[in-house]
Amino acid sequence: MENIRNFCIIAHIDHGKSTLADRLLQMTGTVSDRDMVAQILDSMDLEREKGVTIKASAVRMLYKAKDGLEYELNLIDTPGHVDFNYEVSRALAACEGALLIVDATQGIEAQTLANLYLALDADLVIVPVINKIDLPSALPDEVAKDLEHLLGVPADSIPRISAKEGTNVEQVLEAIVSQVPPPRGDADLPLSALIFDSHYDSYKGVVAYIRIMDGKIRSNDSLRLMATRSDLKPVEIGIFSPTMRPVDQLLAGDVGYIATGLKTVSECRVGDTITNSQNPIREPLPGYRHPKPMVFAGIYPVEGEDYDDLKEALEKLQLNDASLVYQPETSQALNFGFRCGFLGLFHMEIIQERLEREYDMDVVVTAPSVEYEVVMLTGEILVIDSPVELPDEALIQEVREPWMKLDIITPTEFYGPVMELVTRRRGVYTQQDYPAPNRVQLIFEIPLAEIIVDFFDELKSRTRGYASMDYSFIGYRPSNLVKLEVMVGGEPVDALACIVHKEEAYHKGQRLVTKLKELIPRQLYDVAIQASASGRIISRANVKAMRKDVLAKCYGGDITRKKKLLEKQKRGKRRMKMVGSVEIPQEAFMAVLRLEDE
Amino acid sequence: MEAFLPAYVDALCKEIVQVGGDGLPVHTIYFGGGTPSVLSLNQFQKILTTIQNVFQVLPGAEISAEANPGTVTLESLDGMRRIGINRLSIGMQSANPEELVFLGRIHDVYAIQKSVSQARSAGFDHLSLDLIFGLPGQTIRQWQNTVEYTISLQPEHVSFYGLTIEDETPLGKWLKRGLVEAPDPDAGADMYEWAAERLEKAGFRSYEISNWALLDPIRGWMQCRHNMQYWRLQPYFGLGAGAHGYLDGIRTVNASQIGAYIQKMQAGGPQTTPGSSATVELKAISRWEQAEEMMMMGLRMTHEGVDEGEFIDRFGISLEEAFPRQIQKLIQEGLLEWVPMDGRHLRLTRRGWLLGNRVFMEFVGCPPPALFHNHQGSIPVG
Ligand SMILES: Nc1nc2c(ncn2[C@@H]2O[C@H](COP(=O)(O)OP(=O)(O)OP(=O)(O)O)[C@@H](O)[C@H]2O)c(=O)[nH]1
Ligand SMILES: [Mg+2]
Numbered sequence: 016m017e018n019i020r021n022f023c024i025i026a027h028i029d030h031g032k033s034t035l036a037d038r039l040l041q042m043t044g045t046v047s048d049r050d051m052v053a054q055i056l057d058s059m060d061l062e063r064e065k066g067v068t069i070k071a072s073a074v075r076m077l078y079k080a081k082d083g084l085e086y087e088l089n090l091i092d093t094p095g096h097v098d099f100n101y102e103v104s105r106a107l108a109a110c111e112g113a114l115l116i117v118d119a120t121q122g123i124e125a126q127t128l129a130n131l132y133l134a135l136d137a138d139l140v141i142v143p144v145i146n147k148i149d150l151p152s153a154l155p156d157e158v159a160k161d162l163e164h165l166l167g168v169p170a171d172s173i174p175r176i177s178a179k180e181g182t183n184v185e186q187v188l189e190a191i192v193s194q195v196p197p198p199r200g201d202a203d204l205p206l207s208a209l210i211f212d213s214h215y216d217s218y219k220g221v222v223a224y225i226r227i228m229d230g231k232i233r234s235n236d237s238l239r240l241m242a243t244r245s246d247l248k249p250v251e252i253g254i255f256s257p258t259m260r261p262v263d264q265l266l267a268g269d270v271g272y273i274a275t276g277l278k279t280v281s282e283c284r285v286g287d288t289i290t291n292s293q294n295p296i297r298e299p300l301p302g303y304r305h306p307k308p309m310v311f312a313g314i315y316p317v318e319g320e321d322y323d324d325l326k327e328a329l330e331k332l333q334l335n336d337a338s339l340v341y342q343p344e345t346s347q348a349l350n351f352g353f354r355c356g357f358l359g360l361f362h363m364e365i366i367q368e369r370l371e372r373e374y375d376m377d378v379v380v381t382a383p384s385v386e387y388e389v390v391m392l393t394g395e396i397l398v399i400d401s402p403v404e405l406p407d408e409a410l411i412q413e414v415r416e417p418w419m420k421l422d423i424i425t426p427t428e429f430y431g432p433v434m435e436l437v438t439r440r441r442g443v444y445t446q447q448d449y450p451a452p453n454r455v456q457l458i459f460e461i462p463l464a465e466i467i468v469d470f471f472d473e474l475k476s477r478t479r480g481y482a483s484m485d486y487s488f489i490g491y492r493p494s495n496l497v498k499l500e501v502m503v504g505g506e507p508v509d510a511l512a513c514i515v516h517k518e519e520a521y522h523k524g525q526r527l528v529t530k531l532k533e534l535i536p537r538q539l540y541d542v543a544i545q546a547s548a549s550g551r552i553i554s555r556a557n558v559k560a561m562r563k564d565v566l567a568k569c570y571g572g573d574i575t576r577k578k579k580l581l582e583k584q585k586r587g588k589r590r591m592k593m594v595g596s597v598e599i600p601q602e603a604f605m606a607v608l609r610l611e612d613e
Numbered sequence: 614m615e616a617f618l619p620a621y622v623d624a625l626c627k628e629i630v631q632v633g634g635d636g637l638p639v640h641t642i643y644f645g646g647g648t649p650s651v652l653s654l655n656q657f658q659k660i661l662t663t664i665q666n667v668f669q670v671l672p673g674a675e676i677s678a679e680a681n682p683g684t685v686t687l688e689s690l691d692g693m694r695r696i697g698i699n700r701l702s703i704g705m706q707s708a709n710p711e712e713l714v715f716l717g718r719i720h721d722v723y724a725i726q727k728s729v730s731q732a733r734s735a736g737f738d739h740l741s742l743d744l745i746f747g748l749p750g751q752t753i754r755q756w757q758n759t760v761e762y763t764i765s766l767q768p769e770h771v772s773f774y775g776l777t778i779e780d781e782t783p784l785g786k787w788l789k790r791g792l793v794e795a796p797d798p799d800a801g802a803d804m805y806e807w808a809a810e811r812l813e814k815a816g817f818r819s820y821e822i823s824n825w826a827l828l829d830p831i832r833g834w835m836q837c838r839h840n841m842q843y844w845r846l847q848p849y850f851g852l853g854a855g856a857h858g859y860l861d862g863i864r865t866v867n868a869s870q871i872g873a874y875i876q877k878m879q880a881g882g883p884q885t886t887p888g889s890s891a892t893v894e895l896k897a898i899s900r901w902e903q904a905e906e907m908m909m910m911g912l913r914m915t916h917e918g919v920d921e922g923e924f925i926d927r928f929g930i931s932l933e934e935a936f937p938r939q940i941q942k943l944i945q946e947g948l949l950e951w952v953p954m955d956g957r958h959l960r961l962t963r964r965g966w967l968l969g970n971r972v973f974m975e976f977v978g979c980p981p982p983a984l985f986h987n988h989q990g991s992i993p994v995g
Contacts, residue, residue, distance in 0.1 A: 539946055539968070562802035565969035567774040567823050569913060571843040572646075572857035574906060575864065575896075578977050581909065585974040 016202070019268040020195045021089045021226065022142070023071075023106040025134060026116035027124035027483060028095030031146040033057055033068055035116060035178040035187070036092045042184055043076035043088065045256055055257065056092045061368060068094040069365060070335070071102045071212055073109075073224055073270055074257040080192045088191060089270035091211075095126055097485055098359035101306035101338065102212070103130055105285060107137040109211045109226035109270060112195030114187065115143045119153035119175070123161055123450055124483035125424045131165075141166060142190050149177035161451040198228075200267030206230030206238075206291040208265075208273075209300050213285055215334035219250050219274035221283045222259070226270050228300060230291065233264045237292040238273065241299040242284055246292045250274040285337055306338045308356025309417070309488070310363055310383045310467050311400035313344055313510060314370070315352030317377035317592055322351050328374035329353060332366060339366060346403070348508040348594045349379060354401060357383070360467050379592045381510045382607040385463045388415040388491050402512040405498045408549060414514075415491040417463040420445075423474065424456045425482035432477040433457060440465035441516070460489065464514075497548050499524055499607075503535070504542045504597040513607040515548075523610045524553030530606040535599055537561035542597050615651065621871060622656045624878035624891070625853050626663040628867075631889045632850055633667030640671045641839035644678040645702070646855070650685050654692035661696055675700055675739075675838045682728040683720035690728075690735035700739040700837070701732050702772075708762035709755050712748055722762075729766045739835060741770035746808070747801035748776055749793040756804045757811075764815045769835040771817060771825045773808060775801050802967055809966075819915045822961075822969055844914050845923075846907045852889075860887040862903060866894035901981040904928050904935055908976035913969065918952070918960025930984050932959055937982075939975040948972050 024032040033054040040046040046055060056072045057063055076088045091106040093099075107113065113134040117127055134141060143162045145155050159170035174186040212224040232238065232252055239246050251274040253261040265271045277283050288299035316325045333339050339362075344354040357363040363383060370376045389397040389406065390413040399405060405414075421442065425433050434444065434457070442461035450456050466486065474482050497520050501511035511531070515523050524546035531544050535558050545555040569577045591598040642664060644657075652660075657678075664670060677700035678693060690701075705725050707713055713721065732740055742763050746756050763771060776796060778785050787793045809819060817825040818834060821844060826836040842849055851858030855869035865888040868874045877891040884890050898906065907927070911919035921932050933940055940959065943949040948965035949972060952958050965972055 539948075539971070559799075561798075561968070563775070563798050563805070563967045564971055565775075565822060565967055566973075567777055569843075569910065570840060571849055571851065571859060572855075574843075574857075574859075574910065578906065578909060581970060581974045582978045584970060585978055588974070 016200065016266070016268045017197050018084060019087045019089070019197055020112065020191050021091075021110045021198055021268070021270055022112040022114060022191055022195050023091040023093055023103075023110045024114045024116060025093055025103055025107075025130040026095055027118070027121070027126040027130075028067065030095065030116045030118040030121065030124075030127075031178045032095065032116055033092055035114070035144070035146065035176070035184070036074070036090060038178050038181050038184045039076060039088075039090060039188065040074065040257060042181075042188065043078045045074065045076045060372070061365060067096060068092060069096075069099060070094065070214075071106050072257075073212070073255050073272075075254045075270065076256070078188055078192070081189060082192070086192055087269075088188075091270070093130075095130075096361055097126060097129070098357075098362040100129070100133075101358070104133055104137070105211045107134055107139060108209060109224075110137075110139060111198060112140040112142055112191065114191070115141050116146050116178075117143065117158055117162065119145050119147050119155045119158050120150050121481075122154070122158050122454065123165065123424065125422050125485035126483065128424070128450070128456075129422070129485040140195050142187075142194050143168060143173050144187055144190075145173055145175045146178050148175045149180050149182065157451075165450065198268030200227065200229045202229070202231050202267040204229035204267075205294045205296045206232060206236075206289070207296050207300055208232065208289040210283065210285050210287050210289060213283060213335075213337075215331075216274065220276040220278055221274075221334070223273045223275055223283050223289070224270075225265075225273055225289060227265055227267050229267050229296075231264055231266045232273070232289075232291075234261070239290050239292045239295055240283060240287055241290060241295075242287040243282060245282065247275055247277065250276040279334070281337075306358055307488075308338070308340050308358060309463060310357045310359055310385060312355060312357070312363060312383040313346060313349065313352050313379075313381040313401065314341075314355050314367070315346065315349040315379045315381075315510075315592070317379055317590060319350050321376060324374070325353070325370070325376055325378065328370055328376055329355070331374075332369060336366075338362070344401070346381075346510050348506070348510045349381070349592060352379075356400070377590055379510075379601055379604055381604045382513055383467055384514065385417050385467065387496070387514065389413075390415070402498055402514045403509045405514060408497065413493045414496040415493050416496065418460055418489050418492050419463050419466065419486040420489050421459040421461045421466065422456065422485045423459070423482055424450065424454060424484075425478050427453050427455045429478040429482060430455055430457075433474065433482060436470075436473055436477055437461060440470065461486075462492075462494065463488075499527065499546060499548045499553075501527065501531070502543070502545045502547075503531070503599065504595050506595040506597075508594055508599070510594075510604055511607065517549075520548040521553055524548060526610040527607055528554040528556045530610070531603055532556040532558055534603040534606055535597070536591075538597060540596075617871060617875065618652065618656065620875050620879075621854070622652070622659060624875045625660060627878045627881070628852050628889045628891055629660070629663045630667055631884055632852070632887065633664070636667070636669045638669045638671050639664075639674065641675045641842060642670070642677070643839040644698070646679075646853070648681055648684055649678050650680040650689065654689065654696065657693060657698070658696050661698075677702055677837065677839055679704065680728065680732075681718075681720065682724040685728055685731065687731040687734060690731050690737070694735045694737055699737070700741070701737045702741040702743060702770075702837075703728055703732070703768075705742045705763065706745050707748075708759040709751075712751065712755065712759075715748060716745070726766065729768070739770070740768045741772060741837065742766065742768045744771065744773040745776055746773055746804045747796045747798075749788075749796050751796070751800075751804075753800065753803055753807065757807060760808045760811055764811070769827045769829065770837060771812060772823050773805075773825075774823050775805065805967060819966070820917070821913050821915060822966055841914070844910045846903065846910050850887075854891075858887065859898075862898050862900070863887055864894075864896045864898060865892045866896075867891045868893050900928065901985055904981075904985075905976050905979065908936065909973045912949075912959070912961055912972055912976075915961055915966055917954065918958040920954075920956060920958050922956040929986065930982070934984055935982060936976060936979070939979070943972055943975060946971075 026032050036056050062069050071093045073091045078086045078088050093103045093106050145158050148155050155175045159173050163170040176183040207229050208225040208227045210223045216222050234252050251261050253259050254271040275283050290296045329341050338358050340356040341353040367380050386400040392412050437459050442459045446458045448456040495517040496514050497517045499513050499515050501508050528546050541560050542558040546553045591600045676698045678698050679702045681704045812825050817827050820836050826834045848860045854871045854874035856867045858865040868891050874891050882890045950962045
């Protein structure tokens with residue numbers, strides 16, 4: 016066990032975690048050069064395409080160090096996006112050390128700090144690494160100084176690497192061996208193993224990713240899940256190298272997996288402790304708090320008859336993504352669907368894309384909402400996550416919305432534009448700090464509803480891409496909120512309603528109607544659109560009936576091509592949702608999100 | 614271009630011989646695509662003679678040629694008429710000089726008038742004029758002027774097409790870069806409707822979305838029989854570079870580059886029936902696709918629409934068995950109607966003329982009904 020090192024790689028998004036993992040796998044011979052592909056641990060199609068890590072992954076490597084000894088290195092790659100922060104905290108609990116990667120062209124950013132603090136809270140040894148030194152705009156000296164300042168390690172002791180080109184990567188391996196302490200477990204004590212992640216395999220059932228704290232697991236042991244008090248015989252135990260490889264036993268300090276054969280992830284929860292049924296421990300290990308969904312939206316099948324398929328698809332997605340929650344919901348306009356909870360907007364987009372691509376579903380996603388607390392005149396408190404559920408204003412004493420602590424790091428020259436952006440979105444400034452020369456860290460409090468959409472894009476565009484942000488929940492606070500309602504073709508469309516600040520209702524209602532008029536295509540008949548709030552009509556518009564939609568020419572030579580055009584047009588139409596007799600495109604349901612001035 | 618005309622004509626004749634031969638009866642021949650009027654009289658003659666040798670050209674067959682104003686002379690028209698061409702389709706486009714420039718046409722309005730009168734002197738008694746509307750910046754006034762002028766030339770047939778701008782075309786690119794103004798679809802609808810009424814008043818009848826025929830007291834409605842062959846989904850040979858054919862439920866496509874076409878015909882490589890040595894693509898159309906295409910094409914015919922009896926003969930089920938939901942919905946929306954004619958016909962309503970895509974798309978990409986037998990059948994060649 017003296018020769019085991021368990022570590023994870025943490026960083027701000029895109030600083031090169033997965034790329035460094037590639038090099039480590041290659042240099043240790045875990046993956047042959049021939050089998051190497053970029054960001055090999057990002058195995059989901061969507062991860063590969065977007066170039067981001069969504070799900071943490073673990074892998075075991077063997078490394079012969081300069082001291083002549085062979086070490087077992089267990090690496091966990093983590094996602095950098097703030098929506099998936101909880102994946103990072105889980106990975107941390109399985110490790111003794113963390114590689115903190117900083118991009119030499121970007122310097123310290125918001126998630127660099129956020130993830131660093133998480134790692135320090137978990138008592139991990141931090142090994143800083145400066146990456147991307149091959150780029151002409153790299154400033155490794157400055158970044159080294161900033162890190163020295165932040166961590167108290169000498170600037171010249173920090174490895175400066177290019178994960179892409181492989182430069183100085185062996186320094187990282189040596190630093191891991193020399194700086195990260197070996198695990199402290201005892202293989203002779205009763206078994207305690209922490210489940211830090213899981214995925215679903217159609218043959219082996221739920222595969223739990225585990226870190227053994229004490230004791231050992233043999234492949235024929237009978238195991239107990241402490242939260243559910245259920246016993247199981249593992250289908251298989253093994254390690255990731257980097258694909259699943261069965262082994263006969265796993266010992267204290269090891270990172271590996273147990274194929275449980277269980278059919279639902281809820282039977283085998285991430286954060287739970289596994290022990291031996293014959294010789295159990297008494298108290299489970301401290302787990303994690305389950306990630307709480309922050310953003311909610313309705314997902315509806317475009318065709319009503321696909322409801323069951325959608326349900327099945329969500330069930331399957333949840334097998335691999337326990338942070339996705341959903342429950343059936345009925346909408347007047349969209350009929351039967353599901354109210355889903357997500358960690359953030361990025362998470363929501365990923366779920367939507369996976370439904371469309373992996374499950375071939377045509378879905379309508381309604382505008383995301385946060386969760387509100389509604390205090391009724393009776394004193395009763397309702398928790399709602401959909402504008403539809405907001406009761407009649409006359410019965411409400413107060414509506415409270417979630418507020419966040421927002422952390423922005425930006426070059427000082429963008430101080431003004433950042434301040435302006437945040438205050439325009441009802442944010443309140445609280446404090447500032449200077450983590451590095453020419454960099455300011457601004458801390459605000461802001462309603463979550465104001466940052467879930469577009470905020471980050473705006474921040475990026477105002478700071479030419481230099482600012483980064485992080486946020487965390489502080490609590491609920493009362494606000495003056497009202498429901499903005501929409502009628503299309505004379506029928507109320509509940510899925511287009513949204514909750515807005517009273518002072519903005521008028522303005523947003525007008526913008527919404529204008530937007531909808533642009534987005535709703537002309538139909539066979541005139542379609543009236545109107546918005547109202549607190550019983551008052553704010554704005555109306557009319558989408559005039561379509562008069563001309565015909566291919567002027569179609570002769571012998573054109574048939575195949577014209578048929579394709581028609582099929583394409585038909586598919587576009589099919590993706591729209593019939594509400595009453597009006598066809599509404601998916602984008603219209605998102606229109607409520609972008610009501611800022613252009 | 615002119616330089617390889619002789620070789621091209623040779624190749625074309627070789628192709629005609631390859632695919633013909635059984636004395637198959639034909640009732641229409643169409644010289645189109647590009648500017649066939651660049652052919653010399655001898656070349657026209659050679660092609661026609663070759664056709665007559667290997668096919669049975671029926672008496673009274675319609676033999677059309679496309680001609681652009683300014684590319685023909687009295688002499689050439691006279692020759693064309695003499696060797697048997699009996700219908701001329703003139704690419705007039707517009708009677709507005711600026712529009713002609715915008716469309717990159719080499720002719721002016723005078724050339725149009727001259728071509729028409731020369732065609733008449735040469736003895737053509739079936740003339741069609743092709744127009745285009747919905748140009749960027751075009752006013753209804755300008756269009757009315759073009760239509761009035763067209764009627765004054767007394768053609769037997771008029772086609773008018775709404776301009777469609779496709780992304781890859783130069784116009785599409787200009788539009789993207791904001792160099793031209795996007796045509797307003799409602800203005801296009803106004804133009805179409807105005808022209809429809811005006812032509813009706815002048816004795817024409819719409820028989821297809823973009824095609825109008827005059828009633829001749831002796832010859833009846835002066836429809837283009839060749840084009841009807843396409844819309845009725847009946848068989849035709851496509852001969853020459855880039856031509857498409859449709860025979861026995863198989864669609865053929867020839868090499869589109871003239872050079873490649875000539876080369877393939879000269880080499881005389883293997884020939885896959887019903888194609889020739891120049892055929893680069895052969896695609897069997899399943900019976901269900903044929904049924905769908907019969908709707909998509911047949912419903913373009915604003916007067917006769919789709920003949921239910923014909924559909925049943927071909928596919929063994931009725932229209933309502935094949936497309937129950939679609940037909941019901943479209944009738945309800947006021948886009949389709951049943952008319953008793955010679956049997957039952959399903960066609961677009963007047964309102965549906967300009968909303969054709971809404972109708973056609975309902976009939977493409979549908980799963981066949983359980984009743985349908987999708988085995989490959991053959992269609993009688995007409
Ligand atoms: N030039 C250069 N580019 C690098 C280097 N390391 C990583 N990159 C590039 O930076 C981008 C992000 O790299 P990833 O390894 O996916 O970053 P990550 O930190 O795993 O990103 P997330 O998982 O999305 O948080 C990719 O385009 C890499 O090719 C480097 O050393 N030099
Ligand atoms: Mg990554």
